Amino acid sequence: MIHARGLVRTFRKKKQEVRAVDGVDLDVEAGEIVGFLGPNGAGKTTTLRMLTTLLVPSAGTATVAGCDLLTDPVGVRRRIGYVSQSGSTQPEALAGEEVVDHARLYGMSTADATAHGQRLFSELDLEGLWDRKPKAMSGGQRRRLDIAMGLVHEPGLVFLDEPTTGLDPQARANLWQHIRGLREERGTTVFLTTHYLDEADALCDRILVIDHGVIVAAGTPDQLKSGVGGDVLTVTVADPAATAEVARLVGGLPGAEPPQVQDDRVIGRVPNGGAALVRLVRELDTAGVEVAGIESRRPSLDDVFLQLTGRSLREEGAPSAAPAPEPEGALR
């Protein structure tokens, strides 16, 4: 469904050339849900904008939904849906009318567009908002309206740029269900960027990780996690002054990598978490360290990210859980 080779996009910024995307190869098969992850500024949006014909590549080739990106951009546009980070609804237009007009641009009849738009409103919890202007909707409602716009013409391939940012947990869960439903019922292919690792883990068949304009890893969430190797040990101490001693003990476990200290926590990686945990508890007891919590767990996608990019997605200012819901009816 998407096959890109050597995609490059450069920008000039204060007389310097920025290589926002620096040779991206990617393949997305029909019916897949693929997540595109990367730290801020990694090149996700630039890649998406090229694949959706909004930005001309500086180099490289791609076919998207069966059409050549460079020679048939109109063909690409006809076959895809795109929901940008900023959305595309007009603040003064009536929501339902806008959705219908959008579908009609793609050749749908008014009756079909209305029926399909109303079904999407119901599925995306927008019931009762058909005649409301976006400027009088909450941020979460506007985001769901953007998504309805991207889906109303029933494209076979949808690009979603951070679709759930700003949605409350329930709206996020509804949208995940909707995205899965699109694939199951219509075989829709979905390519999405997200800052939520739990979202990528739960929703995506495959994940591509981009950093500095280059894809640094690709695989299923499980493949990526098992690539990190070993288990993650976390010790939380009652007194933060004890972290140096705990770090020494964790670092001394067989096969351990040098641990990190974050506030009152020491985080280490060991080949066998179960055995290491038993030994560590004994050593901590002997050393007289008061422990507030201790756990061994399988690596998460955040650990994958940290290993691949040297940065944690959470350090990037990305929330580790969805932000608190906006009050319904809040004005822009």
Ligand SMILES: Nc1ncnc2c1ncn2[C@@H]1O[C@H](COP(=O)(O)OP(=O)(O)OP(=O)(O)O)[C@@H](O)[C@H]1O
């Ligand atoms: N129009 C532009 N002019 C100059 N530089 C740009 C332009 N668009 C993007 N860049 C630069 O290209 C790089 C990649 O940006 P891009 O928006 O693709 O990253 P991203 O991974 O989507 O980041 P985020 O997660 O913050 O949305 C950044 O260094 C950015 O500053």
